[in-house]
Amino acid sequence: MTFKVNIQYFAMLRDAAGKSAEQVTISAGETASSxxxxxxxxxxxxxxxxxxxxxxxxxxxxxxxxxxDQDRLVFIPPVAGx
Amino acid sequence: xxxxxxxxxxxxxxxxxxxxxxxxxxxxDCGGLACFEGIVRNxxxxxxxxxxxxxxxETLARKECERIIAEVxxxxxxxxxxxxxxxxxxxxxxxxxxxxxxxxxxxxxxxGCQYVIDELKKRVPIWKKEFYVxxxxxxxxxxxxxxx
Numbered sequence: 001m002t003f004k005v006n007i008q009y010f011a012m013l014r015d016a017a018g019k020s021a022e023q024v025t026i027s028a029g030e031t032a033s034s035x036x037x038x039x040x041x042x043x044x045x046x047x048x049x050x051x052x053x054x055x056x057x058x059x060x061x062x063x064x065x066x067x068x069d070q071d072r073l074v075f076i077p078p079v080a081g082x
Numbered sequence: 083x084x085x086x087x088x089x090x091x092x093x094x095x096x097x098x099x100x101x102x103x104x105x106x107x108x109x110x111d112c113g114g115l116a117c118f119e120g121i122v123r124n125x126x127x128x129x130x131x132x133x134x135x136x137x138x139x140e141t142l143a144r145k146e147c148e149r150i151i152a153e154v155x156x157x158x159x160x161x162x163x164x165x166x167x168x169x170x171x172x173x174x175x176x177x178x179x180x181x182x183x184x185x186x187x188x189x190x191x192x193x194g195c196q197y198v199i200d201e202l203k204k205r206v207p208i209w210k211k212e213f214y215v216x217x218x219x220x221x222x223x224x225x226x227x228x229x230x
Contacts, residue, residue: 008139010137010139011209012209015221059145060142060146076139077221079205079207079209081136081138081203081209082167082208
């Protein structure tokens with residue numbers, strides 16, 4: 001069974017992906033972690049997973065979280081506000 | 083957050099601490115106001131900076147600022163707080179962030195204000211791109227967040 005998740009890219013991840021958002025097909029049981037590895041390979045993300053956080057549906061979440069259909073994901077590179 | 087007491091803003095045009103201060107009415111029971119302004123400086127890591135830009139994941143940035151406000155008001159009796167962070171392009175000397183913290187006494191106001199900016203820098207999903215005089219540009223990392 002496949003689902004779709006919606007990803008928003010910011011900062012250097014957006015630069016690498018060449019887009020600010022996309023919808024991606026995932027398989028049941030896929031985690032944010034495995035999805036990140038897939039995208040990192042596709043787009044050549046230079047940031048290792050250890051250096052980013054993940055937000056799912058507008059909340060900080062866990063890379064081991066199992067993704068659900070229509071989840072909204074943002075991978076968050078090291079922040080630099082202030 | 084748009085209540086008068088605890089206010090979080092992201093502004094895509096120039097902000098002024100003086101103008102914000104005029105609108106920030108101090109509650110009658112507060113005797114101390116601590117203000118922080120983060121300002122764009124002309125250098126970073128030995129490189130000359132020409133200008134910068136900020137972007138934010140705004141929904142989560144707002145939530146995280148609100149969490150920081152909830153924490154700081156539990157730590158100290160901060161009665162009123164204002165956070166305003168720029169997004170978009172900024173010139174050297176522009177104000178990047180304004181924080182006002184009002185409390186009964188100065189000790190808590192200072193501590194609260196510092197807590198808010200320190201936590202904002204570590205946690206809030208805002209990113210800064212620096213453009214250098216030599217034509218290059220780079221995404222910057224807050225030193226405390228740099229894990230390498």
